[in-house]
Amino acid sequence: MEKGMYFLDQKDMPTHWYNIMADMPGDMPPLLHPGTGKPATVDDAAGLFSRACAEQELNTKDRWIEIPEELMEVYRTWRPTVLHRAYRLEKALDTPAKIFYKYEGTSQAGSHKPNTATAQAYYAKKQGLKGLCTETGAGQWGSALSMGTRFFDIECKVFMVRISFDQKPYRRILMETYGANCVPSPSTETKSGRAMLEKWPDCPGSLGLAISEAIEYMIDHPEYKYSIGSVANHVLLHQTIIGEECRKQMEMADAYPDIIVGNIGGGSNFAGQFFPWIRDKISGEKPDMRIICCEPESCPSVTKGLYEYDFGDSVGLTPLIKMYTLGHGFIPPPIHAGGLRYHGMAPTICHLHRLGFVEAVALPQTAVFEAGVKFARIEGILSGPEPCHNVKVAMDEALKCREAGESKTILIAHSGHGHFDLAAYDAYLTGKLQDYAYPEEEVKKAQLELPKVG
Amino acid sequence: MEKGMYFLDQKDMPTHWYNIMADMPGDMPPLLHPGTGKPATVDDAAGLFSRACAEQELNTKDRWIEIPEELMEVYRTWRPTVLHRAYRLEKALDTPAKIFYKYEGTSQAGSHKPNTATAQAYYAKKQGLKGLCTETGAGQWGSALSMGTRFFDIECKVFMVRISFDQKPYRRILMETYGANCVPSPSTETKSGRAMLEKWPDCPGSLGLAISEAIEYMIDHPEYKYSIGSVANHVLLHQTIIGEECRKQMEMADAYPDIIVGNIGGGSNFAGQFFPWIRDKISGEKPDMRIICCEPESCPSVTKGLYEYDFGDSVGLTPLIKMYTLGHGFIPPPIHAGGLRYHGMAPTICHLHRLGFVEAVALPQTAVFEAGVKFARIEGILSGPEPCHNVKVAMDEALKCREAGESKTILIAHSGHGHFDLAAYDAYLTGKLQDYAYPEEEVKKAQLELPKVG
Numbered sequence: 001m002e003k004g005m006y007f008l009d010q011k012d013m014p015t016h017w018y019n020i021m022a023d024m025p026g027d028m029p030p031l032l033h034p035g036t037g038k039p040a041t042v043d044d045a046a047g048l049f050s051r052a053c054a055e056q057e058l059n060t061k062d063r064w065i066e067i068p069e070e071l072m073e074v075y076r077t078w079r080p081t082v083l084h085r086a087y088r089l090e091k092a093l094d095t096p097a098k099i100f101y102k103y104e105g106t107s108q109a110g111s112h113k114p115n116t117a118t119a120q121a122y123y124a125k126k127q128g129l130k131g132l133c134t135e136t137g138a139g140q141w142g143s144a145l146s147m148g149t150r151f152f153d154i155e156c157k158v159f160m161v162r163i164s165f166d167q168k169p170y171r172r173i174l175m176e177t178y179g180a181n182c183v184p185s186p187s188t189e190t191k192s193g194r195a196m197l198e199k200w201p202d203c204p205g206s207l208g209l210a211i212s213e214a215i216e217y218m219i220d221h222p223e224y225k226y227s228i229g230s231v232a233n234h235v236l237l238h239q240t241i242i243g244e245e246c247r248k249q250m251e252m253a254d255a256y257p258d259i260i261v262g263n264i265g266g267g268s269n270f271a272g273q274f275f276p277w278i279r280d281k282i283s284g285e286k287p288d289m290r291i292i293c294c295e296p297e298s299c300p301s302v303t304k305g306l307y308e309y310d311f312g313d314s315v316g317l318t319p320l321i322k323m324y325t326l327g328h329g330f331i332p333p334p335i336h337a338g339g340l341r342y343h344g345m346a347p348t349i350c351h352l353h354r355l356g357f358v359e360a361v362a363l364p365q366t367a368v369f370e371a372g373v374k375f376a377r378i379e380g381i382l383s384g385p386e387p388c389h390n391v392k393v394a395m396d397e398a399l400k401c402r403e404a405g406e407s408k409t410i411l412i413a414h415s416g417h418g419h420f421d422l423a424a425y426d427a428y429l430t431g432k433l434q435d436y437a438y439p440e441e442e443v444k445k446a447q448l449e450l451p452k453v454g
Numbered sequence: 455m456e457k458g459m460y461f462l463d464q465k466d467m468p469t470h471w472y473n474i475m476a477d478m479p480g481d482m483p484p485l486l487h488p489g490t491g492k493p494a495t496v497d498d499a500a501g502l503f504s505r506a507c508a509e510q511e512l513n514t515k516d517r518w519i520e521i522p523e524e525l526m527e528v529y530r531t532w533r534p535t536v537l538h539r540a541y542r543l544e545k546a547l548d549t550p551a552k553i554f555y556k557y558e559g560t561s562q563a564g565s566h567k568p569n570t571a572t573a574q575a576y577y578a579k580k581q582g583l584k585g586l587c588t589e590t591g592a593g594q595w596g597s598a599l600s601m602g603t604r605f606f607d608i609e610c611k612v613f614m615v616r617i618s619f620d621q622k623p624y625r626r627i628l629m630e631t632y633g634a635n636c637v638p639s640p641s642t643e644t645k646s647g648r649a650m651l652e653k654w655p656d657c658p659g660s661l662g663l664a665i666s667e668a669i670e671y672m673i674d675h676p677e678y679k680y681s682i683g684s685v686a687n688h689v690l691l692h693q694t695i696i697g698e699e700c701r702k703q704m705e706m707a708d709a710y711p712d713i714i715v716g717n718i719g720g721g722s723n724f725a726g727q728f729f730p731w732i733r734d735k736i737s738g739e740k741p742d743m744r745i746i747c748c749e750p751e752s753c754p755s756v757t758k759g760l761y762e763y764d765f766g767d768s769v770g771l772t773p774l775i776k777m778y779t780l781g782h783g784f785i786p787p788p789i790h791a792g793g794l795r796y797h798g799m800a801p802t803i804c805h806l807h808r809l810g811f812v813e814a815v816a817l818p819q820t821a822v823f824e825a826g827v828k829f830a831r832i833e834g835i836l837s838g839p840e841p842c843h844n845v846k847v848a849m850d851e852a853l854k855c856r857e858a859g860e861s862k863t864i865l866i867a868h869s870g871h872g873h874f875d876l877a878a879y880d881a882y883l884t885g886k887l888q889d890y891a892y893p894e895e896e897v898k899k900a901q902l903e904l905p906k907v908g
Contacts, residue, residue, distance in 0.1 A: 001465065003464045003530065004464065004527070004530035004531050005464060005530060007462075007463060008461075009461065010455070010457045010458065010459060011455065011457070072455075076458035076459060077459075077538070077833060078459075088528075088531065106560045108830075108833070108834030108835050108836070109834070110873070147834050151542075151834070169876075170624075170874075170877075173877075173879055173880045174836060174876060174879075176879075176880075177827055177830050177831075177876070177879050177883065178831060179831060373631055376631050377632060377633060379531060379562070380561075380562030380568075380601050380605070381562050382631060419564070419624070419873040419874065420624075420873065422623075422624040422627040422628060422631075423624075423627075425628075426627045426630075429627070429630055
């Protein structure tokens with residue numbers, strides 16, 4: 001009998017998050033205060049986030065950060081997630097490659113996002129905050145924070161990118177079922193939102209703009225803090241439980257990945273998976289391990305962006321982040337992978353890419369859905385549009401293994417299901433799904449507005 | 455540390471289904487051939503189902519039936535499912551009761567249904583059939599059979615009850631993503647469907663009518679067999695893997711259920727859970743264990759039906775089944791728990807109810823959704839409308855434990871998620887969800903048409 005799933009007993013769960021900042025090679029450029037242009041302090045960050053998250057954001061010393069027991073109790077309602085061996089896919093591709101996928105779609109909210117949503121809600125509650133406000137793209141993050149805040153009995157306000165709000169009404173209802181308040185962005189509730197609606201009444205919205213609205217909402221509601229679902233160091237930190245679990249599960253399977261593939265929007269799911277592995281590459285122990293970041297061709301921050309300081313939001317309310325950016329004013333085309341419609345990227349991932357530790361590839365959405373439909377028919381799982389990117393690249397790599405007769409081990413960082421994305425599958429199946437070319441002119445225009453630094 | 459989830463290693467998976475027919479107390483009335491009125495033979499059943507399923511349907515001798523290894527390979531893509539301990543719910547209810555739930559919602563199709571869908575597809579493929587045709591209510595069964603047939607590379611035709619087809623468009627798209635053909639019932643593709651549409655153009659449909667259409671389709675396509683998602687003995691047999699796994703998991707938790715609650719539409723999920731336990735009650739070892747079947751107030755087969763021979767479908771194409779029935783022509787009100795809109799009930803469950811081994815309770819849908827929203831806010835899981843019934847009854851029993859100061863162990867048979875049922879949650883949250891009274895007059899009228907037997 002060959003195992004198709006590797007469970008990890010809760011008694012063997014990782015008890016600490018892995019803080020890659022303690023091991024980061026090279027000199028990673030710091031976050032800068034947008035007013036002074038000086039490196040951001042914990043106090044600066046605590047103006048945005050709960051204090052515990054602000055401390056984690058700037059922590060470059062502690063390699064391991066303990067997960068509080070009260071939070072572990074919550075994690076134990078859905079973690080550890082399962083590591084799958086994709087035997088059926090290997091057979092269908094007739095490849096000697098071994099394909100694994102760590103699947104986060106069995107969390108209650110449907111993705112990896114609750115790993116940090118519950119953590120952020122826990123710290124907010126501990127600090128005595130009344131609520132958290134946030135943005136959401138595809139709705140995975142908003143659903144997760146709605147659940148997390150409800151679990152710790154605080155309020156939740158969500159600005160949801162309008163294109164996704166319209167494409168995925170079920171996501172809004174899910175957030176409301178958890179008890180959150182969710183509005184489409186641009187909204188009439190903030191200055192940033194109203195300004196955009198005046199300029200462009202049908203604006204599909206963007207993650208960058210929704211972040212601006214959420215931060216503005218926080219400024220207007222001092223008993224709230226802002227909560228972010230990706231990009232920031234503390235968010236990626238909370239996600240490392242994925243990779244730490246996966247290391248133990250791959251050991252159970254007597255396997256080690258030659259290739260790890262994951263999609264990146266802000267980077268949180270993939271970083272959560274690959275940070276715990278890349279330390280073997282940083283240490284020189286596994287120099288040949290490949291880490292492949294997948295992004296949409298129409299919003300290719302890493303493959304086409306400039307490596308510059310830029311704002312995390314559209315309006316310019318966040319700290320300045322040194323990252324690959326398409327320009328904070330760029331509004332990506334309305335692809336279905338809403339979680340990947342972001343102009344920037346986690347600065348840690350950008351830095352590792354600059355140093356050559358990770359690679360990146362950009363994909364058109366019809367090829368991505370084609371792979372998603374194949375995966376559903378072979379493995380049964382209906383993937384979100386975001387992880388469909390990884391499935392596509394993993395299949396391509398497995399086919400290369402067939403050509404070369406190589407038995408590589410491929411690990412897919414699978415962030416969640418696509419149960420709320422069926423309109424997109426319908427569009428694909430009926431031939432109505434379109435690809436969007438890289439909007440070079442819009443990007444160039446947006447990049448003219450990069451902030452001047454130093 | 456207290457475990458919130460109990461995983462079962464795949465090496466410890468049950469290798470056999472449990473055939474309760476070998477242990478059934480009393481004389482259970484046989485299936486009758488609708489034409490001759492004589493007990494149905496394997497050949498009769500094989501006119502409807504694949505031969506292997508027909509044999510299982512009438513097998514009263516073998517207590518254990520081995521699960522074929524090729525099917526086990528498929529089971530290992532999502533099984534064993536997890537047993538949860540609902541610590542958060544216990545705490546919220548401030549009850550000394552211990553609450554467990556075995557959750558089938560992590561299967562790729564979202565429910566327990568793939569346990570039998572993949573089995574039926576396996577046997578059909580082995581027999582050389584071209585495809586399977588079926589009905590579906592809420593869409594869980596249709597999704598599962600679409601996946602199962604795709605896994606074994608045969609065709610799939612689904613007649614979906616129109617009210618659910620309209621309420622849950624995502625279910626249709628999911629079936630199509632798996633490659634199935636799905637049409638609303640009543641359809642124009644069969645005589646039964648056309649006759650109903652002529653009489654009642656806006657007919658919301660019913661499981662009974664959809665079954666008639668599927669059987670008619672099979673008669674017109676001799677290279678197809680009919681596949682059913684509940685009621686039949688072989689279907690309930692395939693589902694016993696749930697309870698067999700659960701016994702091992704409860705042992706890991708050092709617990710034994712005092713009360714098991716589950717919803718019944720045709721009865722397959724709940725029977726799959728409780729058959730493996732009820733043998734301890736039949737044997738006299740656990741005389742006080744309570745097994746509570748939950749059904750909708752507007753379609754209360756067990757609590758209000760007559761115990762008579764009736765057809766399983768609306769038109770009269772199935773064998774005659776001795777069961778609690780509201781009359782095969784009864785069209786239940788359009789409640790959201792589409793999986794429970796059935797006029798009859800698995801004959802095994804009816805027989806066990808007659809003998810006093812199980813009890814039944816009927817619930818109105820607003821109370822059921824109220825419980826579902828509470829459960830989502832406490833445990834995070836968004837339940838399908840069907841298992842919301844169980845959640846409601848389990849909560850009530852846990853509160854009784856609080857009153858009495860008793861620490862009973864309550865086990866919920868949780869059949870799956872409600873990701874495609876969010877329109878129903880929206881209706882509840884906005885106060886638009888209505889209850890339907892028991893339609894006594896319609897039932898009386900339908901029961902006038904019960905077939906004459908003997």
